[in-house]
Amino acid sequence: MRNLFMKVTYDGTNYDGFQTQPGGNTVQDMLERAITHLTGEVVKITASGRTDAGVHAYGQPFNFETTSLIPLERWCLALNARLPEDIVVTEAHEVPLTFHSRRGAKRKTYRYTINGNRFPDPFQRRYQFHHPVALDVKAMEQGLKPLIGTYDFTSFASRKSTKASHVRTIYEAHMEIDRSMCRPDSTDQGVIHTYITGSGFLQHMVRIIMGTLIQVGEGKRRPEQIADILAACDRAAAGPTAVAKGLALWNVSYEDAGN
Incomplete structure (x- = not known):
């Protein structure tokens, strides 16, 4: 099992905030769908915090656990190819399994x-x-x-x-x-x-x-x-x-x- 730490930059205009909502139109929803499409795994990402509807981010951190063996250098490009143009993953690092994006901030x-x-x-x-x-x-x-x-x-x-x-x-x-x-x-x-x-x-x-x-x-x-x-x-x-x-x-x- 790997714990991957990433950063995402996004224009929040068209989204109901970062954190998953019942309507399914959030940045988190888009990221999780892209990861599932790439790896076949159903994941739940942990972010450093939430943002309101219409709020933007320059490098919002998040992490998730995966069994995928995809090399670190391929993750950003692979996810960005599966994300809307207003959401861009800019960094990917492997961190200890104990790392938590919200509690560690x-x-x-x-x-x-x-x-x-x-x-x-x-x-x-x-x-x-x-x-x-x-x-x-x-x-x-x-x-x-x-x-x-x-x-x-x-x-x-x-x-x-x-x-x-x-x-x-x-x-x-x-x-x-x-x-x-x-x-x-x-x-x-x-x-x-x-x-x-x-x-x-x-x-x-x-x-x-x-x-x-x-x-x-x-x-x-x-x-x-x-x-x-x-x-x-x-x-x-x-x-x-x-x-x-x-x-x-x-x-x-x-x-x-x-x-």
């Missing part, structure tokens, strides 16, 4: 992208939230700071969350602006990327954080209110859930998988 980074230019980019419309009105990015950056640390993030979790504990740790959070597509002498703000790295995330957590920060950028909330929202442990205290298409799982780090 130490740090996860999500990126949320806001297009702050006056006009949307039709080529990036699936991956950006367009906000044509100017945002106070400095205030948004200030609003990120109180979130760094270990806290109860109930205020930033979906009311449907079933987790026993809402305590999570955010290690890093910062914003970057790409002004390469700004028009000269315009009010374009550029493409604003927010990176948040933590030990793990609750359902809708990053999207609720971003929905709240967008309100800060619009002047509807003050950045110093973020600490109070966090302390309230009440979903009603925070802002709306930002749209899914701006969110992508950016990176997952492990200590024992060479990643």
Whole structure:
């Protein structure tokens, strides 16, 4: 028996998230079908976590056990030939049988992208939230700071969350602006990327954080209110859930998988 660890990059626009759902239209479903088609085995993959419908990923880790003797260097090309064009396996490694993609994950980074230019980019419309009105990015950056640390993030979790504990740790959070597509002498703000790295995330957590920060950028909330929202442990205290298409799982780090 072999335990294979892989990474998959996908455009989540047309899927009901990563994890298997009754409708059968998820990234996990597509991967498992491709593996079965390739090996003849019925497998159940284990991923580093789930993503919501419409959310994307750059290198989502997963692992599964197989008796197949297919060489490692052939797996990616063989699976990609059997997957839709918006799902691409980019890495394959053999790991110990004890390795578990979800339990072994130490740090996860999500990126949320806001297009702050006056006009949307039709080529990036699936991956950006367009906000044509100017945002106070400095205030948004200030609003990120109180979130760094270990806290109860109930205020930033979906009311449907079933987790026993809402305590999570955010290690890093910062914003970057790409002004390469700004028009000269315009009010374009550029493409604003927010990176948040933590030990793990609750359902809708990053999207609720971003929905709240967008309100800060619009002047509807003050950045110093973020600490109070966090302390309230009440979903009603925070802002709306930002749209899914701006969110992508950016990176997952492990200590024992060479990643």
